[in-house]
Amino acid sequence: MPRSDDIILHHYDASPFSNKVRMLLGLKGLAWQSVVTPNMMPKPDLVSLTGGYRRAPVMQIGADIYCDSQVIMAEIERRHAEPNADFGASWPINLWSDRMWFQHSVAIIFGTLGDKVDPAFVEDREKLSGRPFDVNAMAAALGHSKTQWRAQAAWIEQALAADGREFLFGSEPSIGDLAAHMNIWFVSSVFSKVAEELLDGFDRVHRWRASLEDSGQGTRRELDPADALAIAAESEPGSRWQATGCAQSKGLSAGDPVIVSADDYGRDPIRGDLLAVTDSRIVIRRSDDAHGQLNIHFPRTGFVLARAN
Ligand SMILES: N[C@@H](CCC(=O)N[C@@H](CS)C(=O)NCC(=O)O)C(=O)O
Structure with missing residues (x-):
C-alpha cells in the first residue's frame, strides 16, 4: 500500500x-x-x-x-x-503553451480526424467548453491552424539558435522546456507524419526534444x-x-x-x-x-x- x-x-x-x-x-x-x-x-x-x-x-x-x-x-x-527546473521565464511559457499553442494543436488533431471523432467525445468537449466542438470547422481551417502552429514552433527553434544553447534557458532543462515540448508531443503522439511536416527543418527542436525525452518519466x-x-x-x-x-x-x-x-x-x-x-x-x-x-x-x-x- x-x-x-x-x-x-x-x-x-x-x-x-x-x-x-x-x-x-x-x-x-x-x-x-x-x-x-x-x-x-x-x-x-x-x-x-x-x-x-x-x-x-x-x-x-x-x-x-x-x-x-x-x-x-x-x-x-x-x-x-x-x-532545479523552476527558472527563466518558465511560467509565462507554460501559460502560452497551455492556452494559445494548445488550441492550435487541438484544431489540427481534431480537424485531421474530422468525422472519425467519437460523437460522445464531441458532446463531452462541448459540455466542457460551453461552445461548439465543430470538427468540420476545424477541418476547414486546417491550413491556418498548421501555419500558426509552425510559427510558434519556430520560436523554440529561434530560442535554441540564440547561442547554441541546449535548452530554452541555457544548459539545463526547465519547466519552460517541458511546457513548450507538450504540444510537439501531443501532435506527434496522434499524427507523427503531421508533426514531421510541421517541424520540417527545425533541427534544433528535434535534438532538444530527444534530449528532454531521454530523462524518461520516473518510476x-x-x-x-x-x-x-x-x-x-x-x-x-x-x-x-x-x-x-x-x-x-x-x-x-x-x-x-x-x-x-x-x-x-x-x-x-x-x-x-x-x-x-x-x-x-x-x-x-x-x-x-x-x-x-x-x-x-x-x-x-x-x-x-x-x-x-
Ligand atoms: N489548465 C489545465 C488543462 C488541463 C486539460 O485541459 N486537460 C485535458 C486533458 S489533456 C482535459 O482534462 N480534458 C478533458 C478531460 O480529459 O476530461 C492544466 O494545466 O492541467
Whole structure:
C-alpha cells in the first residue's frame, strides 16, 4: 500500500498536460503512483476527490489534491527542488503553451480526424467548453491552424539558435522546456507524419526534444482508484497552508466559504473554505463523509476565486 506522502497522479496516457507532468517526474527521477482516469465524463472517483474539478491531470499527496498542471509542477518543485527546473521565464511559457499553442494543436488533431471523432467525445468537449466542438470547422481551417502552429514552433527553434544553447534557458532543462515540448508531443503522439511536416527543418527542436525525452518519466506503479481514495480518507491534509494570510483577495479572510473555478474551460465550481491565497496559489479546505478533510490547491493564474453565497 502506498504511503500518504507518495505522489499519486490521476491521469491518462494520451493526455498532453499529464505527459508534461510525467516528464517533470522523470527529470526529477521520482517514483510515483498512477491512477488512470477516463478521458471524458463521468469520472466519479476523480470528481469525488476534487469536489468537482474534472480535468487531467490531478495530483494527490495524501489528503492534498492539486488541480491543474501549473500548481502540480510548482508543488513537485517545492517538494523535490533538485535538480532545479523552476527558472527563466518558465511560467509565462507554460501559460502560452497551455492556452494559445494548445488550441492550435487541438484544431489540427481534431480537424485531421474530422468525422472519425467519437460523437460522445464531441458532446463531452462541448459540455466542457460551453461552445461548439465543430470538427468540420476545424477541418476547414486546417491550413491556418498548421501555419500558426509552425510559427510558434519556430520560436523554440529561434530560442535554441540564440547561442547554441541546449535548452530554452541555457544548459539545463526547465519547466519552460517541458511546457513548450507538450504540444510537439501531443501532435506527434496522434499524427507523427503531421508533426514531421510541421517541424520540417527545425533541427534544433528535434535534438532538444530527444534530449528532454531521454530523462524518461520516473518510476510508475499502477494504483487502484479505490486505494487512492482510501489514502485520502486515512490522511490528514497538510498544515503548512493554514497560517497563510489571505491579503489582497477581495476582502476574503481565511475560513470564508468560497468557490473556485477555472477561467477558461471546465469551469465547474469547487466549494470549500478558504485556507490561503498567494500570488501563485489558492488553497481551500473541503470535507465530506467519504474522505474527511482535504486541501484542494489551484494555481492563482487562470482561476477565479469568489465568495460563496
Ligand atoms: N489548465 C489545465 C488543462 C488541463 C486539460 O485541459 N486537460 C485535458 C486533458 S489533456 C482535459 O482534462 N480534458 C478533458 C478531460 O480529459 O476530461 C492544466 O494545466 O492541467
